[in-house]
Amino acid sequence: MNAKSTQESDLGRKQLEFTVFCIENVAERLGKPGNEVYEMLTEKSDILDTYIIPCYDALHTQGKTYIVNDILDYMREKGLTE
Numbered sequence: 001m002n003a004k005s006t007q008e009s010d011l012g013r014k015q016l017e018f019t020v021f022c023i024e025n026v027a028e029r030l031g032k033p034g035n036e037v038y039e040m041l042t043e044k045s046d047i048l049d050t051y052i053i054p055c056y057d058a059l060h061t062q063g064k065t066y067i068v069n070d071i072l073d074y075m076r077e078k079g080l081t082e
Contacts, residue, residue, distance in 0.1 A: 025068045045078045
């Protein structure tokens with residue numbers, strides 16, 4: 001594996017870990033199971049693919065409260081939560 005492949009692999013792993021972090025913490029705030037929130041972010045909307053993953057560089061620098069509130073605000077805009 002060359003250096004670029006290793007860096008891409010590390011970034012992919014970090015994005016995956018961040019995605020799990022987001023799902024788990026949004027689920028906790030909503031009082032829902034993680035698999036239900038995952039479904040909301042992937043099957044009932046495209047938030048995971050069009051917001052969370054593409055905005056990883058900016059989002060992961062923020063605190064947990066900001067990240068969760070930001071995702072919940074976006075979910076409200078999409079009609080997924082009240």
